[in-house]
Structure formats: structure tokens, C-alpha cells
Amino acid sequence: MFGLDNKDTRMLLVVAVLTLCAPFILNPFPTDSAMAQFNAGYPDLMQRFVIFGIFAVGFNILFGLTGYLSFGHAAFLGVGSYSAVWMFKLLSMNVVPAILLSVVISGLFALVIGFVSLRRSGIYFSILTLAFAQMSFNLAYSVLTPITNGETGLQLTLDDPRILGVSATADGSIPVTSLFGLEMRSTFEMVVGPWAFQFNAGYYLCALILLAAFYLSIRIFRSPFGMMLRAVKSNQQRMNYTGLNTKPYTLAAFVISGMYAGLAGGLMASMDPLAGAERMQWTASGEVVLMTILGGAGTLIGPVLGAGFIKYFENIFSKINDNVLHSWFSFMPDGIEDFVVFIIHPFIGKGWHLTLGILFMLVVVFLPGGLVEGGQRIAKWAKKRKGKDSATPGKTTPAE
Amino acid sequence: MGILEVKNVGKRFGGLQALGDVNLSVKENTVHAIIGPNGAGKSTLLNCLVGKLIPDTGSVMFDGQSVLGRKPYEINQMGISRVFQTPEIFGDLSVLENMMIPCFAKRDGAFALNAIPAVLGQKDVLEKAEQMLEEMNMADKRHMNAASMSRGDKRRLEIGMCLSQEPRLLLLDEPTAGMARADTNNTIDLLKEIKEQRDITIAIIEHDMHVVFSLADRITVLAQGTPLVEDDPQNIRGNPKVREAYLGESA
Numbered sequence: 001m002f003g004l005d006n007k008d009t010r011m012l013l014v015v016a017v018l019t020l021c022a023p024f025i026l027n028p029f030p031t032d033s034a035m036a037q038f039n040a041g042y043p044d045l046m047q048r049f050v051i052f053g054i055f056a057v058g059f060n061i062l063f064g065l066t067g068y069l070s071f072g073h074a075a076f077l078g079v080g081s082y083s084a085v086w087m088f089k090l091l092s093m094n095v096v097p098a099i100l101l102s103v104v105i106s107g108l109f110a111l112v113i114g115f116v117s118l119r120r121s122g123i124y125f126s127i128l129t130l131a132f133a134q135m136s137f138n139l140a141y142s143v144l145t146p147i148t149n150g151e152t153g154l155q156l157t158l159d160d161p162r163i164l165g166v167s168a169t170a171d172g173s174i175p176v177t178s179l180f181g182l183e184m185r186s187t188f189e190m191v192v193g194p195w196a197f198q199f200n201a202g203y204y205l206c207a208l209i210l211l212a213a214f215y216l217s218i219r220i221f222r223s224p225f226g227m228m229l230r231a232v233k234s235n236q237q238r239m240n241y242t243g244l245n246t247k248p249y250t251l252a253a254f255v256i257s258g259m260y261a262g263l264a265g266g267l268m269a270s271m272d273p274l275a276g277a278e279r280m281q282w283t284a285s286g287e288v289v290l291m292t293i294l295g296g297a298g299t300l301i302g303p304v305l306g307a308g309f310i311k312y313f314e315n316i317f318s319k320i321n322d323n324v325l326h327s328w329f330s331f332m333p334d335g336i337e338d339f340v341v342f343i344i345h346p347f348i349g350k351g352w353h354l355t356l357g358i359l360f361m362l363v364v365v366f367l368p369g370g371l372v373e374g375g376q377r378i379a380k381w382a383k384k385r386k387g388k389d390s391a392t393p394g395k396t397t398p399a400e
Numbered sequence: 401m402g403i404l405e406v407k408n409v410g411k412r413f414g415g416l417q418a419l420g421d422v423n424l425s426v427k428e429n430t431v432h433a434i435i436g437p438n439g440a441g442k443s444t445l446l447n448c449l450v451g452k453l454i455p456d457t458g459s460v461m462f463d464g465q466s467v468l469g470r471k472p473y474e475i476n477q478m479g480i481s482r483v484f485q486t487p488e489i490f491g492d493l494s495v496l497e498n499m500m501i502p503c504f505a506k507r508d509g510a511f512a513l514n515a516i517p518a519v520l521g522q523k524d525v526l527e528k529a530e531q532m533l534e535e536m537n538m539a540d541k542r543h544m545n546a547a548s549m550s551r552g553d554k555r556r557l558e559i560g561m562c563l564s565q566e567p568r569l570l571l572l573d574e575p576t577a578g579m580a581r582a583d584t585n586n587t588i589d590l591l592k593e594i595k596e597q598r599d600i601t602i603a604i605i606e607h608d609m610h611v612v613f614s615l616a617d618r619i620t621v622l623a624q625g626t627p628l629v630e631d632d633p634q635n636i637r638g639n640p641k642v643r644e645a646y647l648g649e650s651a
Binding site: 003064219222223224226227228230233235237238240242243244248249252256 | 450471472473474476477481482488489490491492493497500501502504505506508509510511512513514515516517518519520521522525561565640
């Protein structure tokens with residue numbers, strides 16, 4: 001289907017089902033239950049899942065295929081956000097031109113940064129991209145204040161021109177982002193018994209764009225271009241002596257992944273029309289690296305899983321506090337309860353980074369192929385077990 | 401006039417004159433061997449031919465065009481393919497993919513943003529690669545990871561990759577270095593086969609005299625960066641100057 005083989009079609013369908021049914025899947029616990037805080041099915045968080053999914057899928061085209069580790073991809077995310085907000089300020093509140101502009105501008109930005117950074121490879125390339133991203137961050141934070149509004153961040157105001165829209169709505173407030181009139185914030189709530197499922201227009205726009213982005217990345221992975229990128233990672237010397245110029249290949253991969261990042265930035269601004277310099281900070285660049293490696297660099301679905309995993313931790317683990325812990329362990333005797341809470345305390349709330357760091361370490365050490373490798377191992381193990389079970393009653397089933 | 405004309409090429413690395421004044425003419429459809437003791441400048445000369453090094457003096461003409469100042473990929477697109485001393489293949493890719501990449505390079509040139517159609521949909525390239533694998537007797541290994549093959553097979557694959565580009569000149573840099581006797585003989589047989597069946601010129605750098613004398617039509621002996629003699633194999637064998645260069649004066 002869609003020019004993909006069976007395996008890839010199945011993977012695309014899995015991602016489609018996961019994203020489109022996310023409001024159900026991420027809301028397994030009834031609203032009033034004690035477990036409700038593990039629910040992640042609210043629009044704000046679901047949007048972040050898919051937006052960072054797009055970011056990581058794009059990053060994986062560069063890092064997973066060519067092996068060039070960029071430490072400055074957040075710069076493109078930030079540039080995309082600023083472009084989108086400017087479009088909302090100047091043109092209209094429709095998200096389509098904003099998203100298009102953010103993709104184009106971040107693509108151009110990536111072309112310039114990539115052209116310079118790709119003169120080097122390995123660690124020097126990583127450092128060059130990091131330097132560029134930090135320069136962009138500092139420019140956005142201070143020097144370019146007229147464009148970026150400095151540390152306050154770029155926001156919509158009532159006196160923005162918005163030539164194709166209105167500066168202010170009839171009741172005097174700032175208009176909201178929309179897709180040809182469909183407001184991004186509009187949410188339909190479906191109450192089923194004790195559950196409440198939320199369907200948000202903005203989330204579904206992001207989810208559809210993620211599917212398109214994911215589909216495009218599958219096509220790139222399976223194309224001659226994708227094969228050349230893997231060849232770049234494998235042996236550049238052989239590439240050069242086989243009549244292939246590696247530079248435009250890596251640059252094209254860099255620009256494509258920069259455009260993905262810009263798309264993610266544009267969507268972020270479309271869901272919540274503001275852009276701040278902190279989006280370009282190096283920690284944000286590091287986060288996408290973590291997502292890709294945690295999920296499985298070079299695999300198709302890995303980055304999506306990694307993005308979901310990290311964003312879930314960031315938002316859910318960070319919300320658990322000591323009171324919650326005390327309520328969980330209240331069945332224990334007082335002294336022991338306090339002790340257990342004391343032990344767990346550093347890993348929750350503001351300490352969620354510690355938990356994530358330990359998990360990341362465990363994954364890198366024991367599952368170098370990321371969560372995808374974990375899944376494959378479980379599948380293999382299950383298959384073997386199943387094979388064993390069916391083999392035991394049979395007498396002459398060959399081993400293997 | 402040969403297909404490859406090297407004239408007065410010199411190359412100096414700091415205080416070391418790696419190549420003095422090399423003149424070499426490789427005739428079309430012959431096997432030309434370049435031999436010499438360690439440090440004679442064989443590899444430096446080869447690197448000057450493929451664009452890895454730029455000589456300080458002299459000229460290198462391939463088929464009437466200068467190769468000097470061109471990048472390795474440009475020189476390859478002119479029709480010179482190079483086999484390395486240790487096989488350089490795409491270890492992370494399958495054998496079939498390894499064979500397809502030079503076919504793409506031949507069809508699409510140095511760069512093509514062919515990002516939407518599927519690799520396996522490119523029937524012409526796929527057929528050509530399959531056929532080449534067939535000719536190299538590697539069709540059964542096509543889905544193997546290239547890195548997991550034996551050294552002899554890697555060498556075979558690398559030669560096949562170069563041939564699939566239909567080069568006019570094939571450069572071999574000690575193709576049997578570090579190989580067991582059986583693998584060496586296989587490689588000699590393969591190269592003989594290529595020589596007989598294809599319209600191709602081969603320039604080979606080699607240490608192993610057995611390989612040289614079983615393949616070469618013409619031999620250049622290099623010593624201390626300058627050509628000592630250039631002659632037919634039977635004359636080289638008895639040449640006292642060659643013996644001296646190789647074995648020292650006491651021999």
C-alpha cells in the first residue's frame with residue numbers, strides 16, 4: 001500500500017492507530033481514580049508527543065542514516081517557531097501559511113549551517129552544530145530582540161497588523177490560531193462512564209502531519225537516496241572512489257532533517273502562539289538526541305517511541321510529589337513509610353531527570369538498539385517459547 | 401599513446417622525495433604491473449593517479465584529459481576505478497546493496513536526490529547488480545551483511561563493484577596482500593578471467609612476484625621514487641638491476 005512493502009505498511013498502520021486513538025490509549029484510568037495522574041490523554045501533552053515525534057523522526061534521517069550527530073537541531077525548531085509566530089502577527093491566524101513559512105525558513109537556515117558544519121565530520125561536526133545553535137540562542141535571547149522579543153519571548157499582541165485577519169476579535173481579545181476557521185484549541189469531550197476522553201482539533205492536525213512526516217521518512221529510508229546515506233555512514237572512502245560526491249548527500253539529509261525540525265517548531269507555535277529563545281538552547285538539542293537513541297537510532301519507529309517515552313516521563317513523573325508518595329505508601333508503618341519516601345524522593349518531581357538518566361544508561365548499555373531492540377528481543381523470546389511449546393508434543397520437529 | 405600517461409611526476413613530503421621523476425605509459429587493454437621494494441613510492445604514485453594526492457610536478461593524463469586537481473569521485477566518473485589494499489566495501493550494507501551503489505553511481509552520476517522511489521523499484525540497477533553478483537559467483541550471498549564475509553569474498557565483491565561501473569582503467573593496490581595461498585590463487589584466476597573477457601586496462605601494484613608474473617603484460621620497476629626499468633616480464637626476470645633493487649647488492 002502507498003508504494004510500501006507489507007512490513008512498512010504494517011508499521012505505518014500501527015503508528016496511525018496509535019496516534020489517532022491516542023486519546024483513548026493514553027487515558028486508561030478513570031478520571032476520579034488514584035491512578036488518574038498517570039493519564040496522559042490531555043490535548044496539551046498529546047500535542048507535545050506528536051510534535052516531538054516529528055522532530056525526532058527528522059533528526060533520525062540525519063543521525064540514523066548518515067551517522068552525523070548534530071547537537072544543534074533545536075536551533076531549527078526555534079527558527080520554525082519564530083517564523084510561525086511572525087506569520088500569525090503579520091498575515092493571519094491560519095496555521096497553514098505559518099507552518100509553510102517555518103519549514104521554508106528553517107530549511108534555508110539548515111542549508112547555511114549545514115554547508116559550513118559539514119566541512120568536518122565526527123566530533124568536529126557535532127561541536128560546530130552546537131556552536132551554531134548556541135549562537136542562534138544568544139542572538140535570539142539578546143541581539144535580535146526586535147525580531148525575537150528577547151527573553152520575554154515573541155507573543156501576539158492586539159496591535160499586530162494581521163493583514164488577512166483581524167487585529168483583535170469583536171470582544172477585544174487576541175484571535176486564536178485556526179485551520180480555515182477550525183480553532184486549534186477546540187476540544188470535544190466524550191464522557192464514557194467514569195472516563196473522559198478529549199479530542200482536540202490541534203492534536204489531530206499534528207497527528208495527521210506526523211503520519212505524513214513518518215510516511216515520507218519511510219520512503220526516504222527505502223529510496224536510493226536513503227541507501228546512499230547509509231553508505232555515507234558505512235564507508236565514505238569507498239563512496240568517493242565509487243564516483244559519488246558525499247557532500248551534497250549529507251547536506252541534503254541535513255536540510256531535510258532541519259525542515260522536519262522547523263515543521264515541529266511551526267506546529268508548536270500553531271498550538272500555542274508564542275516562541276521563546278529557550279527552545280533553541282542546547283538542552284533542547286540534546287533532548288532530541290536522547291529521544292532518537294533511546295528509541296533506536298536508524299530504525300523507523302524508534303524516534304517516535306523515544307519521543308513519546310521521554311515526554312511522558314517529563315510530564316508524568318515530574319508531577320509526582322512527596323504527598324502523592326505518602327498516600328501510596330500509607331499502608332506501611334510510619335517509620336518505614338518515611339524511609340521509603342525518602343529513598344524514592346530524589347527520583348520524582350524535579351528529580352525526574354535522574355530517573356530518565358538511569359533509564360537512558362540502562363538502555364544504552366543493555367539495549368544499544370534502543371527500545372526497538374528491546375521489542376525485537378521480546379518478540380524473539382516469545383517466538384522461541386511458542387516454538388518450544390509446540391515442539392514438545394511433536395516427536396520429530398527439527399530443532400531451530 | 402597509452403590510455404594513462406604519467407609524465408615527469410614528482411612528489412615531496414617534507415624532506416623526503418617520495419617520487420622523483422616518474423614517466424609511465426599504460427597501453428590500452430593490457431595489464432601493467434608496477435613493482436618495487438618497500439618505500440619505492442608505489443602507493444604514492446597510485447594516490448597521485450586517483451586524486452588523493454596532487455603531485456608537485458609533472459602531469460597525469462587519462463584518455464587525453466588531465467586528472468590533476470580533480471576530486472577522487474570526479475576521476476572515478478572519468479572511468480578509473482580503484483581496488484584498495486584492504487577491501488573497502490560498505491560493511492553495514494548487504495552484498496546486493498553494495499553492488500547496487502556503483503550501478504547507481506554509473507547511472508545517476510555523482511549526486512541524485514532520488515528520495516521518493518523505492519530502491520527495489522529500480523529494475524535496471526537491480527538487474528545489473530544481480531547479474532554482476534552472478535558473474536562474481538556471489539549470488540547466494542546477496543542478502544548477507546558485507547562485513548561478515550571472508551576476506552577473499554570481500555575482495556571479490558570489491559572487484560565486482562569496480563567492474564560494475566564498466567571502468568576503462570582498473571587500479572589494483574596489492575590485491576593479494578595478506579591473503580592465504582588459496583585466496584591468492586583465486587584472485588589471480590579472477591583477474592585473468594577479467595582480462596580475457598573484458599575490454600579493460602588494468603594497472604596493478606604488487607609485492608608478490610608470483611601474482612605479477614602470472615598476470616602482467618608489462619612491468620615497471622620502481623625504486624626510490626624513480627622508474628628503474630620498464631620491460632616485458634621475461635626480460636624483467638633476468639635483469640640484474642631489478643635483482644639488486646630487490647635483494648640488495650650482496651645478491
